Amino acid sequence: MKETILTLPTPFGEPLELVKFHWEGGKNGDSLSLVSGLHGDHLNGLFVNQRLIRFLDQVAEGRNPDYQLAGRVQIFPVVNLHALAAGQSAWPFDNLDMDLAFPGSLGGEATERAAGAVRRHSSDSTFGLLLKSAATHYEDAPHVQCFHPDRWERKLAAHLGLGIVREIPAPPTFRLQLLYQWIVNEVTGYALSAGRPGIVDTGMCDRLFSGIVAFMVKTGLLKYSGGSSEPKPSVYYRTRDENTVLSPCAGWFLPEVAPGACLKQGERLGEIRDLQSGETLEEILAPKDGALVTLRCYPVIYEGEPVATLLEERKPGIWPF
Amino acid sequence: MQTETIFPIRTPLGTPIQITRQSFTGRRGNPRVSFLAGLHGDELEGVYLCHRLIQYLRGLQAREPEALRGTVHIYPAVNPQALGAATRLSPFFASDMNRQLGDKNGHSLPAQACQKLLDSLRNSSDCVVDLHASNLHLRELAQIRIIEEFDRKLIPLALRTNADLIWVHPASGVFESTFGYNLNRAKIPTLVVEAGICLRIDDALCDQVLNGMIHLLHHLGVLATSEGAPEVKEPMLVHPSEVHQVQAEHAGLFVARARLGQMLEAGDILGEVVDPLRGEVVEEAVAPEAGLLFTLREHPVTYQGAALARIAQPSRGRP
Ligand SMILES: [Zn+2]
Numbered sequence: 001m002k003e004t005i006l007t008l009p010t011p012f013g014e015p016l017e018l019v020k021f022h023w024e025g026g027k028n029g030d031s032l033s034l035v036s037g038l039h040g041d042h043l044n045g046l047f048v049n050q051r052l053i054r055f056l057d058q059v060a061e062g063r064n065p066d067y068q069l070a071g072r073v074q075i076f077p078v079v080n081l082h083a084l085a086a087g088q089s090a091w092p093f094d095n096l097d098m099d100l101a102f103p104g105s106l107g108g109e110a111t112e113r114a115a116g117a118v119r120r121h122s123s124d125s126t127f128g129l130l131l132k133s134a135a136t137h138y139e140d141a142p143h144v145q146c147f148h149p150d151r152w153e154r155k156l157a158a159h160l161g162l163g164i165v166r167e168i169p170a171p172p173t174f175r176l177q178l179l180y181q182w183i184v185n186e187v188t189g190y191a192l193s194a195g196r197p198g199i200v201d202t203g204m205c206d207r208l209f210s211g212i213v214a215f216m217v218k219t220g221l222l223k224y225s226g227g228s229s230e231p232k233p234s235v236y237y238r239t240r241d242e243n244t245v246l247s248p249c250a251g252w253f254l255p256e257v258a259p260g261a262c263l264k265q266g267e268r269l270g271e272i273r274d275l276q277s278g279e280t281l282e283e284i285l286a287p288k289d290g291a292l293v294t295l296r297c298y299p300v301i302y303e304g305e306p307v308a309t310l311l312e313e314r315k316p317g318i319w320p321f
Numbered sequence: 322m323q324t325e326t327i328f329p330i331r332t333p334l335g336t337p338i339q340i341t342r343q344s345f346t347g348r349r350g351n352p353r354v355s356f357l358a359g360l361h362g363d364e365l366e367g368v369y370l371c372h373r374l375i376q377y378l379r380g381l382q383a384r385e386p387e388a389l390r391g392t393v394h395i396y397p398a399v400n401p402q403a404l405g406a407a408t409r410l411s412p413f414f415a416s417d418m419n420r421q422l423g424d425k426n427g428h429s430l431p432a433q434a435c436q437k438l439l440d441s442l443r444n445s446s447d448c449v450v451d452l453h454a455s456n457l458h459l460r461e462l463a464q465i466r467i468i469e470e471f472d473r474k475l476i477p478l479a480l481r482t483n484a485d486l487i488w489v490h491p492a493s494g495v496f497e498s499t500f501g502y503n504l505n506r507a508k509i510p511t512l513v514v515e516a517g518i519c520l521r522i523d524d525a526l527c528d529q530v531l532n533g534m535i536h537l538l539h540h541l542g543v544l545a546t547s548e549g550a551p552e553v554k555e556p557m558l559v560h561p562s563e564v565h566q567v568q569a570e571h572a573g574l575f576v577a578r579a580r581l582g583q584m585l586e587a588g589d590i591l592g593e594v595v596d597p598l599r600g601e602v603v604e605e606a607v608a609p610e611a612g613l614l615f616t617l618r619e620h621p622v623t624y625q626g627a628a629l630a631r632i633a634q635p636s637r638g639r640p
Pocket residue numbers: 360361364453454
């Protein structure tokens with residue numbers, strides 16, 4: 001069912017409507033909130049949520065007999081309506097990064113209202129999944145991000161089937177983010193990051209879609225009559241496993257690897273060339289063995305900017321404990 | 322005057338960007354006061370104020386060199402790329418220079434620059450003044466904003482700044498990553514000045530704040546000029562319950578009818594919100610309480626919930 005949870009009047013035309021889609025199934029008391037579109041150019045999450053909406057409608061209408069809804073699911077496909085309409089990460093009118101607008105305020109300015117509405121509607125969920133893309137100029141291999149997860153939450157994250165579960169360091173602005181708001185409200189929350197802003201990668205979206213369906217089955221929100229299957233193995237990385245590679249000079253960064261690659265120490269990530277003369281200035285090498293979770297995709301780079309993030313696998317083979 | 326640069330970074334075009342610091346060192350060298358401006362690239366009042374302060378100190382050094390006792394460091398343009406584009410955020414990195422600091426900082430270039438700037442301020446200051454203008458939407462009287470947990474140290478200093486208002490407010494997540502919060506937590510008293518509106522320079526306002534800064538430097542013992550410290554006004558001191566915010570109930574164009582700095586009576590008209598498509602006045606905004614109009618909306622485009630005005634009215638009996 002589609003429901004308008006907030007109406008944002010505009011000065012020069014019709015109001016914008018913030019909607020959620022929700023399904024009520026069975027007696028399972030658990031619930032899941034899926035949020036995408038905090039940034040207007042994080043399109044993979046929106047694309048996945050749009051597929052999930054069609055899928056859950058089919059299930060609810062009995063048109064997909066392998067699945068049956070057993071819990072409550074709600075999807076907020078676009079939260080930053082103005083930014084999406086502008087085709088930009090943030091709405092140019094306030095330039096506010098919406099993932100720094102939480103907890104939001106129901107009586108505040110437009111962006112804060114939308115943040116406040118989504119927080120209020122999702123903070124009593126059992127589970128929360130925030131779908132996003134990498135930061136501007138970067139591409140992420142699909143992976144799960146979590147903050148101080150306990151053992152059970154780590155295990156559960158593996159059922160999202162993305163292969164990489166990563167504990168993220170809390171940025172200075174963490175308290176202004178939706179994931180933090182979920183955690184303080186005792187929602188088991190994860191962020192799923194995949195791809196880059198402005199692009200829909202259908203292959204990545206397929207993986208996210210399957211992973212989220214498997215997660216709903218694992219958590220009992222969805223019943224599947226096709227038999228159970230274990231998720232493909234994931235590796236759990238702690239914050240100390242992160243290695244950020246900085247560019248030693250400015251120019252072009254020309255990558256030779258792709259996000260998700262497993263690299264050996266000393267392997268080439270790419271090279272930096274002079275922007276105008278094309279002279280090769282530096283080769284960029286992997287400082288350690290590791291999984292390439294984030295890679296720069298915008299080729300023009302300043303001296304000292306991050307090129308890549310590698311996750312170092314310290315104790316292979318211990319997953320899932 | 323001694324010029325230094327912090328964190329020079331080479332751009333793809335080869336030219337470096339860097340943070341410039343101008344220093345004036347007196348006989349004693351202490352105390353050391355730093356001024357910082359331009360964290361947000363569209364806030365030009367503080368940048369201009371730094372220019373005025375540098376000009377004043379250069380004149381003083383020529384005219385009365387013994388008047389300078391301590392040290393003044395001035396960082397007039399700490400976000401040069403954003404200032405050059407006149408945008409709040411640096412156009413390439415799109416991150417807020419005043420939201421980067423915490424226990425664990427990121428690896429982005431703005432985060433690295435902020436860390437270097439913070440280190441520089443911490444190592445060379447006994448007191449810091451962080452100069453801001455308002456955003457695109459609101460015009461502000463000269464005010465000092467103080468987070469409650471630092472009020473005992475900061476109010477005595479703020480009283481010396483010639484501000485119209487001192488606003489003591491509770492801490493919240495949004496402040497934790499700022500320079501002001503992190504410097505105060507590091508026990509370096511830091512005053513955050515908010516004055517005017519972005520993308521504009523109000524000369525009279527800069528005169529007012531400049532006099533305040535020169536007075537503060539005398540008060541701290543950095544300056545001892547023969548003419549003495551300029552006189553300053555006594556700011557109004559308010560806490561959250563004494564600040565009344567008026568927000569738009571409708572979207573439209575806001576046209577102010579009141580004047581910033583006016584002493585209002587309850588019920589006085591602040592302005593109106595009009596529906597430009599239908600030729601209707603959809604809302605008349607009025608003062609909910611009497612008091613000093615210290616914030617007034619300047620950007621006409623208004624959405625529901627947008628701040629239109631703030632009024633300060635100290636309650637009687639507060640010390
Ligand atoms: Zn500012």
